[in-house]
Ligand SMILES: Nc1ncnc2c1ncn2[C@@H]1O[C@H](COP(=O)(O)OP(=O)(O)OP(=O)(O)O)[C@@H](O)[C@H]1O
């Protein structure tokens with residue numbers, strides 16, 4: 001499980017006077033189930049990009065269990081993310097032409113040989129996420145099933161943290177409910193910190209710490225289960 | 229990885245296929261040009277090998293060489309028979325064989341010559357015997373006539389409205405082994421039969437010892453491609469005159485009732501391959517000198533006012549230079565095409581990558597290392613290039629073989645389509661260029677941060 005520590009983080013884009021995201025100090029202990037909310041354009045995705053190393057950080061620092069992402073090269077951040085962060089995105093980013101199973105193991109296969117333990121775990125995760133036929137071609141799955149495959153993929157290497165950016169936004173309420181339940185349950189079972197950006201009250205209600213962003217700044221940080 | 233590349237290529241099947249075809253066609257063009265040029269060069273060089281030195285009447289060297297080596301119907305002036313006699317007696321000459329063109333049968337050229345040339349072309353006959361009577365014929369390997377078949381000579385060819393000679397019907401007595409030259413399509417007959425048929429004085433030279441003939445002044449002739457309608461052919465139209473009146477009044481006593489004069493040909497007359505000063509004119513004499521030094525000396529000697537001496541190989545080399553220019557031009561066009569194709573591919577690849585930035589960003593976001601992304605993008609393009617190059621090489625090879633086969637069918641000259649060492653260098657060059665070019669979009673794909681790539 002990973003803990004997050006942010007200090008003096010500022011994300012700016014060229015042509016914008018004010019930073020899109022400015023977080024002076026934030027600590028997320030390992031095992032926290034954190035919910036980030038905020039209006040559109042408030043900097044939620046920018047926050048995700050910063051803490052997962054998808055975007056380079058120029059001001060401040062972001063550390064996971066003491067590993068400072070700002071000290072890593074782009075390749076180093078990619079490697080760190082691959083090893084420690086399970087990412088779930090609004091658009092599932094699954095690859096057509098491959099089966100559900102192949103999609104789950106694709107990131108590993110692109111890096112190296114898949115071990116039999118990993119193959120077994122992939123099948124286990126697909127089973128846990130309720131995908132009955134792992135060999136089914138991904139484009140023939142329902143949207144809810146697709147996002148569940150994406151969750152299985154995020155968990156393959158037992159990441160210390162699961163980061164999800166609007167995981168239910170493109171699903172209907174029932175499928176969204178299943179994915180929400182899965183994320184919370186698996187993060188607990190797999191002993192991973194969970195950070196979720198969402199507008200979905202049902203999902204937010206399952207999480208135990210809520211941060212609200214306005215114009216890139218934290219305006220609210222509450223512990224305890226509650227609707228935003 | 230391979231599965232992912234293939235799954236990806238399947239998704240863009242149509243585009244991938246057109247890229248492959250584009251590359252294949254441009255590669256095929258250069259392969260075909262290279263192979264074909266080499267085939268013509270090697271094939272004709274081998275065809276000319278058997279003809280060391282050619283002596284003929286002054287005129288075009290190229291025409292002389294092409295007519296003798298490729299039996300190409302063409303106007304050749306006649307040279308005095310004395311030259312043949314002199315060459316035959318020359319101690320530096322291993323073989324001096326007259327070559328008389330002008331007639332054809334079933335579209336195959338009839339060539340008047342001697343048994344010595346037959347032995348030189350085909351030391352071992354495939355079938356039968358060399359000729360021993362005036363009306364005997366030996367056919368080349370590609371002439372579909374059996375031993376015993378009749379050959380009615382026609383002056384000129386059917387296309388030019390040739391007229392069939394009636395005084396003689398040759399009988400096939402032998403067949404040469406394949407020589408892979410144009411002579412595989414020839415019907416060889418005794419030169420004296422040709423002379424006799426064309427009423428050229430000297431056919432019965434030994435019966436008219438000491439008589440002088442007008443044929444020592446070169447009779448001018450036109451090619452078989454001549455447009456004269458049948459019946460109005462001017463005298464001496466072909467390599468050998470059709471009607472001896474062209475040679476003047478000394479032949480008048482042999483005129484038939486049509487006013488035409490034809491030579492008497494005694495089909496059963498024994499072969500006479502002895503030539504002397506009274507020997508009639510011939511368009512060309514094939515000479516095999518005993519040594520290389522003799523060859524050069526002979527060529528020097530027979531380059532004079534009245535004769536022309538050429539090494540066919542040398543004439544062909546000069547022709548290849550021209551051919552080489554054409555090849556350079558075609559290759560330049562091919563290379564230009566390749567440049568355009570590569571530019572088109574880069575454009576397609578760049579657009580393709582643009583459309584796939586999200587996919588590439590996602591792969592990196594999900595933990596695929598940069599190296600994998602580069603190999604992926606590079607690999608996909610490179611696979612297309614390789615398929616195109618392979619397919620293009622195949623198309624080029626088949627094209628060259630088809631062209632060679634058609635040319636061989638028409639000329640009997642075997643044109644070998646074969647790869648050479650330098651081709652492998654070229655192929656490796658293509659592959660390396662493809663590998664480098666494929667790298668461009670691959671590296672481009674890494675410029676963006678994964679977040680930026682995902683946003684696009
Ligand atoms: N590459 C960029 N260049 C310039 N501005 C950017 C860039 N990326 C994001 N922004 C701006 O940064 C701000 C925050 O964007 P971000 O994507 O983090 O918002 P968000 O909270 O995720 O919104 P949403 O709920 O709509 O996803 C927005 O105003 C956006 O216009």
Ligand SMILES: [Mg+2]
Pocket residue numbers: 044045046
């Ligand atoms: Mg967002």
